[in-house]
Amino acid sequence: MTSAAEIPDTETVPEEPPGGGEPARVAGGIPEATVARLPVYLRALYTLAERGANTVSSDELAVCAGVNSAKLRKDLSHLGSYGIRGVGYDVEYLVYQVSRALGLTQNWSVVIVGAGNLGRALANYGGFLTRGFQISAILDSDPSLVGRPIGPVTVRHVTELESVITSNSVAIGVIATPAGAAQVVCDRLVAAGVTSILNFAPMVLSVPDGVDVRKVDLSIELQILAFHAQRRFAERFGQESDSVAEA
Amino acid sequence: MTSAAEIPDTETVPEEPPGGGEPARVAGGIPEATVARLPVYLRALYTLAERGANTVSSDELAVCAGVNSAKLRKDLSHLGSYGIRGVGYDVEYLVYQVSRALGLTQNWSVVIVGAGNLGRALANYGGFLTRGFQISAILDSDPSLVGRPIGPVTVRHVTELESVITSNSVAIGVIATPAGAAQVVCDRLVAAGVTSILNFAPMVLSVPDGVDVRKVDLSIELQILAFHAQRRFAERFGQESDSVAEA
């Protein structure tokens, strides 16, 4: 879920000549909802590839990814026409195409700010380094943490933020500081040229146009679960939601 | 383009009596998209309350929450009519109403399975205990971790899963094991009666109807950021999407 800006962002949204009655085409050509699912497909494809599959039908892949197969086909159709009718998709080729669409054919450099419990867990985590992402630094303001090795890097002091970013052409900043420090850190990241930020601090960051913020918020997830759990619970006790409450 | 995808990860199928013409009404009476934002409003309200605000207008609150004010009003209108025209909303009262809608007036018991880097960070994290959620146990299969104190609890062996759940009437299970173990753990949670699961393992869990799974997936977030970053990058270099988009 993302908080920041759902601002249509008028920068260079070229007036596509009405290429048809297409409803969902966004500037980049791929609807947001589709973009959010591509990584899931990609993971499913890797799993299938490891299992030795050469081709896969939309039905199979849909099951692996946990979605409707029509949705899957429509999603993939936004990347191009890479399937073979009567056969399915070539797994390896589709991996390549999805990766390319997501921008994973290049390597992305990631800097983590905040080497607390969470920041350390992230830096230790090998799982997302595997493809396309590389942790180039982890920073903290606590001098006692500086120099400590974590995963592939060593903690550096947060004063080095700007130099770390420019010298590594960091593309993605991860904020794992307490909420109180998050906006300041964010501002510094942006000032240093970072335009993609993943925020773990439980607060709404404000950023200028052109900067992309996504957030991961544990509390929110739990609260959403609680809502549904409560609803199931109430239903079970005959708390019939009588009419469709028209208020 | 700043993007914001609010991806409903829910896998439950809300049973609805063929309600009728209303567009967005879901069974509980509150649209999914609204439910996902209520926690954000709630946090903003707490911040305002701490700051001493007695009332707040939809415009102010919208700014704090990072959303459009019309959206905010429509969201809140699903809970009831709790504003005062010409004045705004009473902060304290709205906190109560939102909390109640989310099911936070009762306490939820949480069990974490997997006491690795992530599980430990979660258990140490005080932030989401504050309101409504309480960690009742953390479990692991590694005997060398058993007995180790983490945050408010002590690691217990995963064989105790069923007893921990029933004796604490655990409502929410958090999976922080490697992907390979996630489905097995999930099945055991479900068998023990858990119907709300938060999954950190990078894989699609399959669960029976009536069980609600949400996932938190770092890789996916990074990949979505990469997509947008790539697009911004390509735009800046006049890489006209023409050839890419059609084809």
Place this chain on the structure above:
DNA sequence: GTGACTTTGTGCATTTGTTCACAAACGACG
């Protein structure tokens, strides 16, 4: 009490996303 001003709540048009269902495209096979 009256009028000016503020802010909510919502009808409605628009946009975005999902699902169905089927023609067209393809391989296989005789």
Place this chain on the structure above:
DNA sequence: CGTCGTTTGTGAACAAATGCACAAAGTCAC
């Protein structure tokens, strides 16, 4: 080469979410 079964890609219907714009409902000053 033609026929058959399979699977894609997509038009079209449907559903959900968004954002505008404004009437209704309130406060406040006097």
